[in-house]
Amino acid sequence: MGSTRFSLLNSCAAIPPGNYLRLAAHPESVAKARAHVRGLMAAWGHEGLSETAEFVVSELSTNAITATERTADSPTEVIGLDAYRLPKSGPAGVVMSVWDCSREPPRVLCPDEDAEGGRGLLLVAALAQGWGYHRPVIFGGKVVYATITEAQ
Numbered sequence: 001m002g003s004t005r006f007s008l009l010n011s012c013a014a015i016p017p018g019n020y021l022r023l024a025a026h027p028e029s030v031a032k033a034r035a036h037v038r039g040l041m042a043a044w045g046h047e048g049l050s051e052t053a054e055f056v057v058s059e060l061s062t063n064a065i066t067a068t069e070r071t072a073d074s075p076t077e078v079i080g081l082d083a084y085r086l087p088k089s090g091p092a093g094v095v096m097s098v099w100d101c102s103r104e105p106p107r108v109l110c111p112d113e114d115a116e117g118g119r120g121l122l123l124v125a126a127l128a129q130g131w132g133y134h135r136p137v138i139f140g141g142k143v144v145y146a147t148i149t150e151a152q
C-alpha cells in the first residue's frame with residue numbers, strides 16, 4: 001500500500017480529506033495509532049472524545065493486525081489509519097477508520113461470560129454512534145470505521 005493508494009482515496013469528492021497514517025501490521029503499532037489519534041483530537045479541539053476515539057482505534061487496529069496475520073499470501077503487511085471530522089452541519093464528532101488487506105468481514109460475537117476475547121466490536125458498537133465496514137474496489141481489503149460524536 002503506497003501513498004498513492006490513499007492520495008487517490010482522498011481525491012474522491014465524496015470523502016473529506018483525512019489524516020492518513022500507514023503503520024506496520026504489528027502489535028507495537030497500536031500505541032502509535034492511539035498517539036496519532038490523541039494528537040488529532042487535541043488539534044481538532046475534541047479532547048472530550050479523545051479517550052473513546054483512542055479506545056476505538058486501538059480495538060480496530062488490533063483487529064486489523066490480527067486479520068493481516070491470518071491472511072494467507074498477504075500482499076502487504078501494513079494497516080492504514082485514517083480519521084475525519086464530521087461536517088459542521090451535523091453533530092460534532094469524528095470518524096475513525098482502519099484499513100487492512102483482508103476481505104474477511106468483522107463479526108460481532110456473543111462471547112460466553114468466561115470467554116477471554118470477543119468483546120472488542122461489542123464495545124466499539126456500544127461507544128460509537130455507528131460503525132461498519134466497506135471493501136474499497138480499487139485498493140482491495142476492507143476498511144472498518146466507527147463514528148464517535150459528542151452527543152450520543
Ligand SMILES: Nc1ncnc2c1ncn2[C@@H]1O[C@H](COP(=O)(O)OP(=O)(O)OP(=O)(O)O)[C@@H](O)[C@H]1O
Binds near residue numbers: 105106122
Ligand atoms: N479487521 C478485521 N478483519 C477480519 N475479521 C475481523 C476484523 N475485525 C474483527 N474481525 C472478526 O470479528 C471477530 C470479533 O471481533 P472482536 O474485536 O469483537 O473480538 P476479538 O478480536 O476476537 O477479541 P477481543 O477484541 O475481545 O480481543 C474477530 O474474532 C474476527 O473474527
Ligand SMILES: [Mg+2]
Binds near residue numbers: 059062063119120
Ligand atoms: Mg478485537
